[in-house]
Amino acid sequence: MNIEEKVYEALNNAKLVNEKINAVINFVDPKEQLENLNEGKLYGMPIALKDNISTKGIKTTAASKMLENYVPIYDAFVVKKLKEAGAVTICKTSMDELAMGGTNLTACIGPVLNPYDLKRMSGGSSGGSAALVSSGVVPLALGSDTGDSVRKPASFCGVIGVKPTYGRISRYGVIPYASSLDHVGYFTRNVKTASLTLEVLAGRDDNDMTSSFKEVEEYSKLLNSDIQGKKIAIFKNVIDSLTNQKTKDMFNDLIIKLKEKGATIEEVSFNDDLMKAMLPAYYLISNCEAASNHSNLDGLRFGVQQDGSDTNEIMINSRTKGFGPLIRKRFVIGSYGLFVENQDRLFRQAQKVRRLIVEEVKECLDKYDCLIAPASNDIAPLLDDHSRDELSDHYLIAENHMVIGNFTGYPSMTLPMGFIDKCPIGVNITLKAFDEVNMFNIGLAIEESTGLKDLVAKVI
Numbered sequence: 001m002n003i004e005e006k007v008y009e010a011l012n013n014a015k016l017v018n019e020k021i022n023a024v025i026n027f028v029d030p031k032e033q034l035e036n037l038n039e040g041k042l043y044g045m046p047i048a049l050k051d052n053i054s055t056k057g058i059k060t061t062a063a064s065k066m067l068e069n070y071v072p073i074y075d076a077f078v079v080k081k082l083k084e085a086g087a088v089t090i091c092k093t094s095m096d097e098l099a100m101g102g103t104n105l106t107a108c109i110g111p112v113l114n115p116y117d118l119k120r121m122s123g124g125s126s127g128g129s130a131a132l133v134s135s136g137v138v139p140l141a142l143g144s145d146t147g148d149s150v151r152k153p154a155s156f157c158g159v160i161g162v163k164p165t166y167g168r169i170s171r172y173g174v175i176p177y178a179s180s181l182d183h184v185g186y187f188t189r190n191v192k193t194a195s196l197t198l199e200v201l202a203g204r205d206d207n208d209m210t211s212s213f214k215e216v217e218e219y220s221k222l223l224n225s226d227i228q229g230k231k232i233a234i235f236k237n238v239i240d241s242l243t244n245q246k247t248k249d250m251f252n253d254l255i256i257k258l259k260e261k262g263a264t265i266e267e268v269s270f271n272d273d274l275m276k277a278m279l280p281a282y283y284l285i286s287n288c289e290a291a292s293n294h295s296n297l298d299g300l301r302f303g304v305q306q307d308g309s310d311t312n313e314i315m316i317n318s319r320t321k322g323f324g325p326l327i328r329k330r331f332v333i334g335s336y337g338l339f340v341e342n343q344d345r346l347f348r349q350a351q352k353v354r355r356l357i358v359e360e361v362k363e364c365l366d367k368y369d370c371l372i373a374p375a376s377n378d379i380a381p382l383l384d385d386h387s388r389d390e391l392s393d394h395y396l397i398a399e400n401h402m403v404i405g406n407f408t409g410y411p412s413m414t415l416p417m418g419f420i421d422k423c424p425i426g427v428n429i430t431l432k433a434f435d436e437v438n439m440f441n442i443g444l445a446i447e448e449s450t451g452l453k454d455l456v457a458k459v460i
Contacts, residue, residue: 140197191415198440275397
């Protein structure tokens, strides 16, 4: 099969799979890309992009009615890098509206369904990309990760989800959520492809002043599963908050295998009050930054405009009809936190909590090579499951601990750990800043230990 046939087969499969899982917002005609194909590291690889990544001349909606008519006039930095590497985009994937959410239930086109069980969610906000990789449609799909928006869907969909160090990949051309937390991330089905992808995407970009000048290493050539002598810290706060014994047993089995490979593994506990404060601090910081970032989506300067008798009414109508209820709620929280009288009491207090958490994690990773824990307490929730107690210790820690990767900016990766009731669940690792070489190497050791590589959910 030649490159063109391979790409069109992936496009056709995407259309068939999409009828079942609703993971695609826009399909992309690959003809022009194939005519101008570069022979790079991803030569001829069909890929998918989360719909908050700008694509020149191709609609980019961020799954919001407010942006349903937005067609960028430029490519995001990562899109240029992918084209240079010879990758071919076949579709733009669904997501939680404006990347705000962890379920992928809030997209303007409806929820993304989990390829392993269509009654369950894919996770969010990058659930469309995770589901397409999980379904075997594409070997690589890009997402974004502000709290765990790549790594949690990876767990629920049985794929690898990578969030590199803050600044390792330029965010130029990615519709923002919260600028101090946003990362470009991606999904693959094996560690080898994951390491190669970062070689392609990483690098300095003068259009994103937060991007790093640090040299990009040849991660795929440095890949080595020898973890003899590596010091791995078990995130005990997470283990103590798990309620699913099957998840605990699966994790313990993995730990035994990593010890057999020569790793030194110890438990580490962080300040429990700080761990319980992770989610409230995240909500305040992210929603305050989101309210600021999206103040231009008012129907006047930007976004779909609704009718009104004056500019004020146009703005109110545009934002009311253009945003879903979850987004409106988050903007209210963010705006409240940014009121002058509330900034010291709320926003800056959340920033102080973040700093304390970062200091604890840094202290841990000064002593250990890696921090490890299950990515979630359980498999993907059912679509209509509203039983979660979001104030419980279990939820606050077990389901939200991966936000430390966004608070710190440290590299973090989720890999398949096993199956419960025929649905996947993942394990997460977090390392020091710019220690992606060790991240991939420890990830490869985990992949070899579980034997869970190149998993594909049979959707069609």
